[in-house]
Amino acid sequence: MMLRSVFAAAAGLLMSAAAVAETFTFTAIPDADESRLNARFGKVADYLSEQLGVDVKYIPVKSYPAAITAFRNDQVQLAWFGGLSGVQARALVEGSEAIAQGYEDQFFKTYIIANTSTEIEASDELPEDIKGKTFTFGSKGSTSGRLMPEFFIREAFNASPDELFSRVGFSGDHSRTISQVQSGVYQVGAVNYSVWDTEVEEGKIDTDKVKVIWTTPTYPDYQWTIRGDVDARYGEGFKEKVRTALLDMKDEDLLASFPRKSFVPASNDDYAPIERTGKAIGLLD
Amino acid sequence: MPGQAMFQLTGASFGHDDQLVLHDISLEIRDGEKVALVGPSGAGKSTLLSLLWKQQPDAVALCPQESGLVDLLSTYQNIYMGGLSRFSTLYNLINLIRPWAARREEVARVARTLGIEEKLWNSPDQLSGGQRQRVALGRALYRNKSVFMGDEPVSSLDPEQGEQLLIHVLQQHTTAIVAIHSPELAAKHFDRIIALKDGRIFGDWQAAELDLSTLETVYQDA
Amino acid sequence: MGGKSVSLAKGEKSKGEKPKGKKSTGARFRDLSLWFVLVAIVSLFFADIFLYQPDPWEEFTRIGWGMVTPFWPDANELLMSALYTVSFALLGVAVSAALGVLLAIWFHWRVVRVFSAVIRSVHEIFWGLLFMQVFGLSALTGLLAIIIPFAGIFAKVFSDVFHQQSSATVDTLAGSSRLSRFFYGWIPQAWPAMRSYIRYRFECALRSSAILGFIGLPTLGFHLETAFRQGDYSEAAAVFWVFLLLIGTVRFWFYKKLLPAYLLGAVFMLPEMPPVNASFVWQFFTQDLWPSPLLNGDLPGAMSWYGNVLADEVGPALIQTIAITQAALVLSGVMALAWYPFASRWLVGRYYWVGRFKLLVLRSVPELMLAYLFMLLFGPSALPAIFALALHNGGLIAFLLANHSQDASSQQRLDSPSGLARYFYQDLPQRYPAFLALLFYRWEVIMRESAMMGVLGIATLGFYVDSAFEEIRFDKAFFLILVAAALNVIVDSLSRRLRRAAGLKTPRM
Structure with missing residues (x-):
């Protein structure tokens, strides 16, 4: 078992340089149940991979800023953010866009x-x-x-x-x-x-x-945010393909990871109230 | 006059298999005897003393070469340590924080006879080598035992002072076993002299029958 | 001097007394200790101490039950993270020890001393958080987070070790270059001491490596923190026992001869490295770390920015950090003195291993975890941090003192007192100088750790650093880290001065 893992790691190291260019990576903010993240989001990665026709990988992060940093550093191209972290992330990465939110996130x-x-x-x-x-x-x-x-x-x-x-x-x-x-x-x-x-x-x-x-009264919250340069890197229309894949996600098992009933379209403008609130209490400049 | 036997060794050897420090030692020391252990360094005197000590640890006031002075405690406490076993633990601990008046009196008396009374509240690391040795002697004296065992107890003092203190210590104890370097002191102040060489008993004499030149052969190479 | 003693004093072999101050060493140490106790008591009034009686017993029962029923669903995952933990630690120590030697060689240069002090004054977690912004959750982040502070620590300790050596060997090399003098003289001579310190640091590195998991690196801490956070105490226990086993068995699996193989294996074990965007690294260091008024050349604006951070965050954070440090320092000392006898065979006899085991556990458990446990018991305030720091550092110092006590037992007198008298009259006073030296040595470490405790929500510097990272305000985070570093450099130099003034030798680790 150990030997296998070592070989797997070694092989991974050798292959990573070649594979990295076409792998599409995403993460999710760790907001609640963090156990077995790999197992749960691994299934989401498999689903997206099937839908998008590219390698999709999930990397786990430990904190909200780690998710934002990974997004900014282009270590992930897609992220499941909270309302505020999404606003923060999009401010750091020009051209990035909120493409979908949970059904529940419209009135969180x-x-x-x-x-x-x-x-x-x-x-x-x-x-x-x-x-x-x-x-x-x-x-x-x-x-x-x-x-x-x-x-x-x-x-x-x-x-x-x-x-x-x-x-x-x-x-x-x-x-x-x-x-x-x-x-x-x-x-x-x-x-x-x-x-x-x-x-x-x-x-x-x-x-x-x-x-x-x-x-509390309701407000918009979690959303999927994608980097602006994905079309150039993964092919024309890639962003739309991702959005469609997310909106088409119907498997309850997959949706339970978030946990959401379904995903609906979203845009950056939906989060203007969050941005205003963030500025009002001094969390955003 | 010497009374009954206090320490006895029959064919005792000590050390590791291939490196014996003592070989086949047989001796008997009686109550009331004042015994000097002589011999070149490395002859096994210290080891013999520790063997003997183990036979009567509670009856002996020990003054070993490694004086075991505690530098962080005052001279008073270092001498008082000789009396620890006489008092309860609680009493000893309180004494550590605030010395009992009665004990201060006693310890000061011991220190006075040793000439270090005014150093009672200094710590040993502020004392000279000679003063430290007196503190170590003080601890032994304060044990109030009838048997004294010393390992070169006056080696750091000048001959005149050393002799004075040796006499004092011998007066305070009915029995004494002292490893001592000087054959003269040994012959002058002790009843019996045991000479060690290479871990064996080289000679065992009553001081009265011994002449110094015999004793000096101990120090000569074979 | 009295009449009789004058005549006695004249005839001594060693003429004159040692030139010493009036106060005896014991009295000086006592007064110094009492000052620290006094400062600690005053600190308690400033520390955010708040006894709140929560209902911890249910949680504690579950933790206790979890500890005895360890369970992990995926053995492979646990094994991998254990291997990652070892890899980071091995490579981290190897590289930092080499760098430490180089720094120690030029330690007589003030700039090198200051540089070493600064890099070791920032906690691994903070280095990790900083590098994560640039290199992401990569092997490089983990390695740098260990290598940089450890190099600074090695530099200091190695330089102390060199100073302790006799200069006889090196004198014969006079005339050769500084480097050759070190490589032919000092280093071979000091090697045994250096090797044993490197071994000890390896254990620290295992702990640091594990703790880096708390911020997301794939080491044991990652799973430990997650399991703890989720309340899966059986899983937390599984990780914890694996970690303890790893540390406790180092000497059984670490063979010197296999070191090259281990290092090579460690390189292969490192998690893969995500791509790093060079322009982004440049931007991070030239722009993100500095407040925008400063970058725009708006000096008054920059002054007011710094002024605000100083007044609103640095001020209160400093008070908390210092108060917690001083209280934890003294409590560590009390714990160390109370515990070490139970781990010394000379003092308690054959059951000493029970005490040793306890101390081994205490010094292996990361302080952050202890603090989290105590938070359940005492509620959220400075108390959990103080207790956690005291337990960990007290355990560590006690362990070393117990070793000293045992090592010294062969030189003790045959007629040493027994029981409590042996401890209070003999061993404790004999150990006390080393104890003080060790405690002063730990001072800066405790300071670093109390700053870091802030990530748990206790309002020390770490709390504000963590908040600044959460708010993606790297300029503020960086400034606060610099403040923490400055504080540590000050404490380090204060500790060195105090040690010198008190005549304390560098402690044996």
Whole structure:
């Protein structure tokens, strides 16, 4: 087994120089379940490869900025970004374009969740009681875990999170936000609604310990962003082929990796509200 | 007059198989004897002392060549270490932070006889070689045992001072076994002299019957 | 001096007393230690300490259960990442040791000393984050992240090792060039010490290599972090045990004679290298790292940019970083002194291996992981960072002290006291100079690590560095890293001055 891997690695090293030119590589921001990323997204790569007629490879990354960097450095040509990370990435790579978003991403939302020991009740308005509690966002660069909830919190209380909460943390991702609020490391948190719903469904959440206390208004979020030079490199009309392949993705098994019902067309303009919000709270220049 | 046997060795050898430090040593040392071990360096005196020490570790005040002074502790604490086994652990630990008045009194008395009283609150690394040796002697004296075992305990002192201290130490203990370099001191202050050479007993004499020229043959090459 | 003693003092063989200050060594060390304790206590008031009682027991039970039920679904994947971890560490140490020797040869030049201090003052994680922007998740990123700081560390340690050698051999080579003097004199003479230090550094490199997985390189840390983050503690445990096994068994699988084969194998093992865009590298170093006002020649604008970063981020971050460092430093010391006797055969007898095993585990576990565990226990504040740093560094120092204690046991007196008295009256005072020296040596390391702890969300410099990377503000990230580096250089020089003033020798590792 070991010998085989060594040979495989050696062969990979020798071949990589030749193969790199025509391989089409993509990545996805690690926003929730990171286990077996290779296995899950490997299937997506196989699907795209079949549809596009080129070698498609997936590389896993550990953080939002790593995904953006890989996109900027042309180590990936296509990426599944969040709202904010997509805006950041497109600002760095001229000509890059949002080509598709999840069906759910047209009206995405964030849940504010609280440990039940806080005895904060769910309501239609952002509850006053969250003041003075400890609070965690998800990743610092997350749209649903940071940008939008911070925006709505600032709007509701006219104060920054640092002023409002006794302690502000960044858990790193949505799953960890849930587990930290559930275990009481933080009392209140902001989490991507889709991750929450999925985990509730899978029975991963102890709803006696943590519950949703408020839902934000909707906003656009995740999208597929592609580099502007792909037509020149992979052939005329390649970008459209990618878009079509994504929109045609119907296999539930593949869609579950994101997890989305389906993909729908998107454009850069759809994310203007995100850009404005990012500038408003100083995350974008 | 010497009493019953305190230390006994019968045909003792010590060392590794091919490198014996001591060969076939048989001797008996009785209560009340003052024994000098003489012989050239490397003859096995230190090893013999440690063998003997192991027979009665609790009855002996030891003053080995590697003085084991702890440089970070004061002279007082270094002498007090001789008395550790007399007191409870807790008592000893408190003493480390704040010396007990009664013990300070005792240790100061020991230091006075050694001429290092005013160095009581200095640490050994601030002392000269001779002063360090007195601290080591102080530790042995403070053990308050009837048997003294020393390995060249006054070698760093000048002859006159060394002799004075040796006399003092011998007075304080009923039994003594001391490895000593000088045949004169050995003959003058001890009852019995055991000479070692190449790990064997070369001679074992009562001091009264010995004449110095016999003793000097120990140091001559075969 | 009193009457009788005057006459006694006259007749001594060694004339006069050693010229020393009034204070005894013990008193000086005690006062120095107390100062540090005082500073640590004051630090606690500044550190962001916040005892929050979360409900960690469920999580802890799951972690505990996971530790005893390790499981990994894909053995091949785990094996590959273990091999990657070893490859990065091997090549990293080989190259950095060679560079370290070269730097050490010219260590008498101030510029070389400063350069070495600067490159080792930036944590591997930060180097990794920087190079990732240029080289992506590639072998080069991982290698450079290890090689650069390690070269700086090797330079310092090798130079110290050279200084400890007697100059007799080298004097016979007088007149030959500096290089020949080193290669024919100093290096062969110092080689045993250098070799044992390189071996120790290899263990550190394995840890660094693993930790680089936290930011995305394909080493063991990648899976460890993922599994931990997902709460798959059985999987985390599998990675953890593999890692511990790897470190604990180095001497069984590392054969000196096979080193060339290992190195060659390591080169082949490296993950493939994605293409690097040269113009992009150029842009990164000439533009991305610098604030735009500075690039536009707008000096007042640049000043106000730096002013803002200093006031809003550097100021509070420095307070946290320093406070955590000082508290962790003293706590490390306390832990080291409390633990080392249990790992010394001379002090506790035959069960010493239990203590040794504990220390081996403690010094092998990456601090970041410990901190994460403590965060579950104490809630999010400076406390988890302080405890994690103290446990890791305390364990490491204790391990070395236990070795010293055992090595010295053959020279101890036959009638040494036993039990606690042996520890307090004899071994502890004997070990104390080495202990202080080791602690001062670790000072800059602890500082580097407390800065890095920020990536967990504790508001040290690392927190702001991490945020700047998240916001794709490389100019700010770079500036903050420079601040962290400057802080480390200061602490390093302070530590060296204090060690010299206290008369402490370079500790034996």
